Amino acid sequence: MDNAVTNDTIIALATSSGVGAIAVLRLSGKNAIEIVNNHFKSKFGQKDLTQVKTHTIHLGNIVDKNRIIDEVLVSVFKNPNSYTGENVVEINCHGSVYIQQEILQLFIKNGVRNANPGEFTLRAFLNGKMDLSQAEAVADLISSNSAASHQVALQQMRGGFSTEIENLRQQLLNFASLIELELDFSEEDVEFADRTEFKNLIDKISAVLKRLIDSFALGNVLKNGIPVAIVGEPNVGKSTLLNALLNEEKAIVSHIEGTTRDAIEDEITIDGVAYRFIDTAGIRNTEDFVENIGIQKTFEKIEQAQLVIYLFDLEKVKHKKTLINNSFSEVNKLKEKHPNKHILIIANKADTINNTLKNEVKKVFKNNDILFLSAKEKTGIYELTSTLTQLANKGALSNNETIVSNSRHFEALTNAYSSIKEVQKGIESNISTDLFAIDIRQALFHLGEITGEVTTDDLLGNIFANFCIGK
Template sequence: MTHQDTIVALATPSGAGAIAVIRLSGNEAIMFAEAQFKSVSGKRLSKQATHTIHLGHIIDSDRTIDEVLVSVFKNPNSYTGEDVVEISCHGSSYIQQEIIQLFLRKGCRMATAGEFTLRAFLNGKIDLSQAEAVADLISSDNEASHQIAMQQMRGGFSSEIAKLREELLNFASLIELELDFAEEDVEFADRTQFKDLISRITFVLKRLIDSFSVGNVIKNGIPVAIVGEPNVGKSTLLNALLNEDRAIVSDIAGTTRDTIEDELVIEGIGFRFIDTAGIRDTKDVVEGIGIKKTFEKIEQSQVVLYLFDATKFVENSELFQIEIEKIKNKYPLKPLLIIPNKIDKLSVEEVVQLEVFLSGIENSKYILLAAKENRGVEELKSQLIGFVNTGALRNNETIITNTRHYDSLLKALEEIQKVQEGINTNLSSDLMAIDIRQALYHFGEITGEITNDDLLGNIFANFCIGK
């Protein structure tokens, strides 16, 4: 595919609205726009300064399509690094298509997914990790994911990687130079400084890799499974959390026969709550399928909320103890929050007895809840936030959310550890240089200094057309 032609696409969401923005980019973008635009002031777009806006009409022969505002951005001071024109027209779907079709007939090409951002990357306006952050920013649906995407788009992550890569490249050059003077047995690279650099790179890589566990759940939302026996208030709790009647509530056991999911943002972090079918022995085929799905959803969740009916605790405390231990043993790595519901129906003495029981359960937390009365819901939200390590987010540290970056960082760390081992064992410079080159390669993969068409195709295929 050529990137020298002029492309056009709708930059705003498809469908009717107050306004729509149609974007053109390429060496002849201004020329194409000028030929179809009649300014109310009579000015020619090609003669106007960059970053200016002009009122006029889009004309097809002697037919006026719409009154528009045209924004002009001249290279290299544009998003793509090329000449860019943005046409703000009325949001009629008919008008949008008429303008786009007009430019296609005149010689423009329809942009492919993410092609404007791809051109920005190819023209050196942004690196590859910043380009990927553009897609993350567009898809961000809570404060935390927005903050991470903004930091990455501004180059926080890529600048950190670029600095490490530059320092490693400098030492690599010295080691390569040693190979040219192998017979003289000289060392141009100070091994003490090199060892310090490798230790520093190792520390940074491990920190970035560790941040992925936080970044991934922030980006995709934290799945929380609400489990328990039938009719203990799981659906009531979901409705209380969402502040709406999302799940059907009744006194009939087994009402929820399938998993119900919905999302809630708590302090800028997205949580995806999964109301599951009640766990019990049943001969009902449909309910049995729902229970099977319940265990599948627990496997996928990051946090498990185990609900039980507090009014049945006195008679069944041993049974609840067995059920809780069963969940802990089956999912030992998942945070477990034990929630006795309907505590508003207990006496003061029974509440005390219940808390003594819950305090004795190791490696778990509990909250007393009365979901119908909305008691304990806010405390539950606070506990859920406590399961997320938001320290790095508050401190504005670099957090990795992209699986491709995570994979490249792991591979880079593996090569750096080989270099570290080579230093410790006095490995020859030629063998150490191989590992350094591989580490540099994986660093370059992240920022796009090393890339290929297949990689770019996979990345930009996930973009929307007008971006």
């Protein structure tokens, strides 16, 4: 890593750009306190910021020679007890864009440079204040848009995931050292690593890695929102249901079939979990070229969705009861084509039928869970959202288990798991130690990639380029 990254002093606006009540500018570097001190005049007599205690706040003016730019609060954090592990100063000024830029340019003129995206957190990582997975969690925490994604990011930032990975890596490293020692004494046919104990360890690591890899399915949707496709024939109330869930007129509602010709998406949070609802074009045979494109997109959205809501119209069923069997047949087709997706069946316009017809519908759908609601009247919407909460499967989150939500971590865990499986095969086949020692090294390498024991400049560049400036 370029020495300039850690040797110079950087500055950035830590709050959102634009006008606000206050703004915060952050400086970090060996000379940060000294540089700010040169342009700070305390409201309480002479005060040298280089001599004050760490983690203290001081009222005064930022001045450019004899010109006062603004009255500010200056917070001083001395190394190593700061976010970056360096000397850090935060300047709270008034939120005028003019004031922000005047202070920023003042320090740039005096030897400070603009921070790169994520450079404060990069310095925290380089100075050992956090590992790489914790640094990535900072970005996830900033971008979290629901209670669930916030909890996953916070748990990772606090080091829960890092601790689990480091424990696995350390145990494997201890045995790897003994196996490497055996290779050095191969001619003496000496065995330092107990094979039974080693096999048990590899089995344990394999199980933990599998659990972490499997958690990504939940972690990814909690982080990005659970995609829910609303599908069915034309004019059964899909757009009305979307509007009822969002509590706004997002989609056009019309009695004319085929109104929705493109997928319409919006996101809401239910019980702390973000859902991306997708209103799709009605599925039917049509000669309309544009509508056919929309129907093709419907099938694409079903593929992408974590959950599929199949909607049918009870009012149509009332006039033609054979349509119950048609709807049941369509649901079965969806289940056969997508056996791993949860299909939630909803009978819409329940306000237009009696209990006798409801019972007939339940009889046809047999053991399938089916909800009766009226999207237009907004009755039964609470039952739908409650069902969605149950289907979100937040058990691991509630139990405070480690959940993987980062695709880079998922890839590294998958690679480490593949290497561990090769070690297991080697142990079972009783092959020579030197043959599976390579796979052990590979597993250690991939686990090290997660926490940052193994890094490259390109890897760090890719990770921190996605951060906002000022963090």
